[in-house]
Amino acid sequence: MRLSRDARNYLVYGIALFVVLEALLAAAIFWWPSFEENTGALKLLAAPIPMLAEQLNLIDAVGVPAYVVAQHFFKGCNTLGATAAVLLAMHAVAGEAQRGTMELWLSRPISRRRLFTERYLGGLAAVVLPVFLTTFTIPMLLGLVDETMGLGNLTLCALHQSLFLAALYSATMWLSAMGSQPLKIGFAMLFLCIAEFAMYMVATLTDYSVFRWVDISSYAEILSAQSLNGPRTATLVAVNVLAYVGGVRALERRVP
Amino acid sequence: MTPAAPPTTHTAGSILTSGLRRSFGDKQALKGIDLEIGPGGITGLLGPNGSGKSTFMRCITGLIRPDGGWARVDGLDVRGDGCDVRARLTYSPGELHLYGEMRADEHLRWLLRGRPAQACTRAFELAEQFDLPLAHKVSGYSHGMKRQLCFAAAMAPQVRLRILDEITDGLDPSRRGQVLEALREDADNGTTLLLSSHHLGEVDRACDRMVFLNEGQIIADESPASVLERTSKLVHLTYTESLTPQQLAQLEGPHTDRIQPSLSTNSKRVSVWIRDTDPRAFLAFLAEQPDLPSPRRIEYGSLSLSQMYTDIYGVRGI
Numbered sequence: 001m002r003l004s005r006d007a008r009n010y011l012v013y014g015i016a017l018f019v020v021l022e023a024l025l026a027a028a029i030f031w032w033p034s035f036e037e038n039t040g041a042l043k044l045l046a047a048p049i050p051m052l053a054e055q056l057n058l059i060d061a062v063g064v065p066a067y068v069v070a071q072h073f074f075k076g077c078n079t080l081g082a083t084a085a086v087l088l089a090m091h092a093v094a095g096e097a098q099r100g101t102m103e104l105w106l107s108r109p110i111s112r113r114r115l116f117t118e119r120y121l122g123g124l125a126a127v128v129l130p131v132f133l134t135t136f137t138i139p140m141l142l143g144l145v146d147e148t149m150g151l152g153n154l155t156l157c158a159l160h161q162s163l164f165l166a167a168l169y170s171a172t173m174w175l176s177a178m179g180s181q182p183l184k185i186g187f188a189m190l191f192l193c194i195a196e197f198a199m200y201m202v203a204t205l206t207d208y209s210v211f212r213w214v215d216i217s218s219y220a221e222i223l224s225a226q227s228l229n230g231p232r233t234a235t236l237v238a239v240n241v242l243a244y245v246g247g248v249r250a251l252e253r254r255v256p
Numbered sequence: 257m258t259p260a261a262p263p264t265t266h267t268a269g270s271i272l273t274s275g276l277r278r279s280f281g282d283k284q285a286l287k288g289i290d291l292e293i294g295p296g297g298i299t300g301l302l303g304p305n306g307s308g309k310s311t312f313m314r315c316i317t318g319l320i321r322p323d324g325g326w327a328r329v330d331g332l333d334v335r336g337d338g339c340d341v342r343a344r345l346t347y348s349p350g351e352l353h354l355y356g357e358m359r360a361d362e363h364l365r366w367l368l369r370g371r372p373a374q375a376c377t378r379a380f381e382l383a384e385q386f387d388l389p390l391a392h393k394v395s396g397y398s399h400g401m402k403r404q405l406c407f408a409a410a411m412a413p414q415v416r417l418r419i420l421d422e423i424t425d426g427l428d429p430s431r432r433g434q435v436l437e438a439l440r441e442d443a444d445n446g447t448t449l450l451l452s453s454h455h456l457g458e459v460d461r462a463c464d465r466m467v468f469l470n471e472g473q474i475i476a477d478e479s480p481a482s483v484l485e486r487t488s489k490l491v492h493l494t495y496t497e498s499l500t501p502q503q504l505a506q507l508e509g510p511h512t513d514r515i516q517p518s519l520s521t522n523s524k525r526v527s528v529w530i531r532d533t534d535p536r537a538f539l540a541f542l543a544e545q546p547d548l549p550s551p552r553r554i555e556y557g558s559l560s561l562s563q564m565y566t567d568i569y570g571v572r573g574i
Contacts (some may be wrong), residue, residue: 004359005366100353106319109370111336128488252337255280256319 014126021134029069029141050203064147069219073161081165088123088185089172097180103256112251128162163236164214170243177250267450269295269416275325285311287472292330294448298461301452303469317347348410350421356395367409379412399426408416436462456561488533492555494525511538
């Protein structure tokens with residue numbers, strides 16, 4: 001079976017994201033014993049930055065589960081996953097307009113809703129599947145440093161992280177369906193992410209940052225409750241649905 | 257005026273539009289097009305750049321939603337994103353941007369997605385007739401080769417309607433002839449073809465009907481025979497030196513309707529509209545004028561689209 005051009009692209013992106021996330025995760029887990037020994041010194045180093053100190057205190061209190069979610073979800077997925085989500089989505093429709101292939105893409109007897117949905121799902125899979133697949137390797141990697149974590153809880157964390165990345169991806173897809181300059185869209189979304197993260201690091205603004213929803217304390221809540229936070233999950237799902245519908249509508253009305 | 261409601265009769269292979277309007281910002285690209293095309297035959301849609309040809313084609317294929325009026329194509333109203341309509345026709349866009357990173361065979365399959373499998377087989381046959389290297393990447397293709405690849409994709413599916421925007425653009429004369437022959441053969445098999453072009457000479461050979469657009473309106477709807485008759489009353493004379501006003505005046509005579517020196521070549525080229533379709537009497541009169549130099553070139557029977565617009569339809573600024 002020959003893969004379509006889009007499917008090949010998504011597969012390559014997905015594999016690349018998986019490899020990088022897995023490498024970071026493996027390195028972080030192998031470093032855990034050393035981290036555990038030096039937590040006190042690290043807390044002293046982080047003391048001038050209250051938000052960082054708070055995260056370290058949480059890891060110190062909770063132990064390896066907080067460390068793992070900090071390394072994998074808060075650090076790895078929030079940075080690389082968010083970047084991958086923006087990079088994949090920004091070209092989806094706007095890229096066609098920029099290279100002049102929009103009319104050709106739309107002129108086949110395939111509905112615009114279907115064209116958008118295929119790209120939406122393909123890109124989404126390339127972002128979300130690596131998050132789940134790398135998460136599923138955590139118990140095995142932890143076993144190498146004599147630690148354990150339940151796969152059920154980790155799956156809930158991966159689901160929450162995926163909904164967050166999907167929201168970012170869907171919003172970028174919506175912008176892509178309306179725009180013609182993928183680089184501008186990408187820069188705008190990445191700038192927004194950086195600005196949000198900067199807000200997160202400021203103690204007085206941290207509660208206004210979207211990264212508050214995917215930080216160590218959020219994952220600690222999920223791990224202790226062994227369930228997703230209902231209102232947050234519903235909000236993330238709503239953002240995804242809204243952005244998807246907005247993207248479809250924008251493409252349906254678009255002049256090639 | 258509100259356009260009439262679409263007729264309820266199903267006319268396979270035809271295009272019907274009424275009051276079709278579309279604006280882009282302040283610019284009115286289509287100002288209420290009423291047109292009935294087919295079933296069958298080759299209709300040429302002619303006009304200068306920006307006259308509304310491509311917008312009209314995009315409206316009837318559902319790629320652009322009209323602001324007003326309606327279009328019915330192959331018995332179906334054009335609605336929504338036009339997917340249903342596009343399944344009943346083939347459309348080849350005028351602007352030629354392909355995916356350079358794809359191989360040509362892969363691109364053909366991509367272009368024919370949503371069509372029956374036989375369409376791919378037929379497209380490969382057509383591409384081979386054009387000697388296109390299908391195993392090569394499209395980035396290595398010339399403009400003309402890309403156009404032929406699109407033509408193969410547009411001609412392959414068995415449909416009753418084909419809408420081809422600037423389909424001969426960028427082709428060399430022999431390939432152009434091959435394409436026009438294929439179109440004639442397709443029309444002879446009962447397919448309705450709508451072609452657009454801004455070159456008069458190439459479509460008048462192939463078309464059964466010519467619709468002239470300007471600034472979003474139909475300004476003429478003629479048969480090639482009537483265009484040919486107009487063409488046969490025009491003689492172009494090119495001199496080595498510009499003619500003086502006195503020499504130009506000598507061209508006026510019993511066989512001349514009007515003369516028009518070309519402004520761009522400083523009167524070295526003069527278009528003469530003669531009264532009869534036979535130029536021999538005029539040429540004999542020309543030879544008898546003692547003060548007129550011998551023309552370097554005499555052209556007869558050719559008419560450019562801009563001459564058609566400016567000299568016949570009185571449209572300026574073409």
